[in-house]
Amino acid sequence: MVGILGYPVDHSLSPPMHNAAFQALGLDWVYVPFPVRPEALESAVHGLVACGVRGFNVTVPHKVAVMKHLDEIDNTARIIGAVNTVVINSDGRTRGYNTDADGFIRSLYEESVNVKGTAVLIIGAGGAARAIACGMLREGAREIVIGNRTQEKARNLAEHLKKSYSQVDIKWVPLTNVPALIPHCDIIVNATSLGMKGQPPLEIDLSSAKPDAVICDIVYSPIHTEFLSRAREKGLKIITGDGMLLHQGTKAFELWTGHDAPVDVMRRALNDLLNSGS
Numbered sequence: 001m002v003g004i005l006g007y008p009v010d011h012s013l014s015p016p017m018h019n020a021a022f023q024a025l026g027l028d029w030v031y032v033p034f035p036v037r038p039e040a041l042e043s044a045v046h047g048l049v050a051c052g053v054r055g056f057n058v059t060v061p062h063k064v065a066v067m068k069h070l071d072e073i074d075n076t077a078r079i080i081g082a083v084n085t086v087v088i089n090s091d092g093r094t095r096g097y098n099t100d101a102d103g104f105i106r107s108l109y110e111e112s113v114n115v116k117g118t119a120v121l122i123i124g125a126g127g128a129a130r131a132i133a134c135g136m137l138r139e140g141a142r143e144i145v146i147g148n149r150t151q152e153k154a155r156n157l158a159e160h161l162k163k164s165y166s167q168v169d170i171k172w173v174p175l176t177n178v179p180a181l182i183p184h185c186d187i188i189v190n191a192t193s194l195g196m197k198g199q200p201p202l203e204i205d206l207s208s209a210k211p212d213a214v215i216c217d218i219v220y221s222p223i224h225t226e227f228l229s230r231a232r233e234k235g236l237k238i239i240t241g242d243g244m245l246l247h248q249g250t251k252a253f254e255l256w257t258g259h260d261a262p263v264d265v266m267r268r269a270l271n272d273l274l275n276s277g278s
């Protein structure tokens with residue numbers, strides 16, 4: 001058994017996605033949502049270990065708080081500063097991972113996007129931006145710029161990343177300075193919640209982008225945000241946010257089961273949910 005700890009957790013798309021994968025591979029596993037209040041987090045973690053559960057995902061609001069209740073933290077999760085996947089081994093030891101970075105990178109690689117040597121602009125400085133920046137740095141990006149509305153968060157993230165990647169050019173700018181950087185960047189990522197259903201779109205003019213620039217969005221509801229639609233109209237390559245969501249899951253599946261994830265089965269389950277408006 002595996003599951004997800006969050007509060008609330010009823011809208012998570014992970015249970016049907018993983019359960020479809022278990023079924024497709026004929027594995028006798030099940031993925032269960034666990035609504036856990038913040039004050040119950042520690043006992044929930046110990047309870048899952050005691051029950052012999054193989055692992056779990058962690059979502060809002062527990063991604064940082066769970067770290068102090070785990071035995072080990074993987075290096076990428078340590079740099080990101082948050083855990084979204086926990087593996088419980090046979091002797092009950094817990095190890096925390098963050099599969100968001102791998103998820104984003106896999107979503108690029110499956111569309112044949114090269115990261116090594118690129119100049120990357122990440123708009124946003126929250127948890128998703130942190131994970132994406134770590135993934136891009138690990139894959140050999142040449143330059144990273146963080147653009148964010150709240151300047152202090154952009155500065156803090158850039159300073160934090162420099163500690164682990166001192167040889168890479170890592171900068172930050174206020175959101176208002178982002179347009180000036182567009183012509184310079186190979187990969188541009190919206191890592192804010194702008195463009196999500198019920199939120200205003202991210203208004204950045206991409207007219208000056210390089211013709212081979214790749215434009216990515218972490219928002220997956222809707223899959224084609226206004227930001228991406230405008231990029232596509234300009235003939236730019238786009239990467240939609242459902243890929244990162246899918247692949248944070250394929251990576252977690254592999255960590256828990258040791259099997260290759262049935263990517264197409266999981267993609268289909270996810271697309272069915274996204275298309276049904278869940």
Ligand code: ATR
Nearest residue numbers: 124125126127128129148149150153191192193194
């Ligand atoms: P997540 O963990 O999903 O990244 P988060 O930590 O709440 O979520 O971060 C949300 C990001 O979206 C932040 O970069 C936030 O900018 P601020 O740091 O200035 O808050 C950005 N964001 C959300 N709404 C925004 C808006 N209306 N305009 C600009 N940026 C916005």
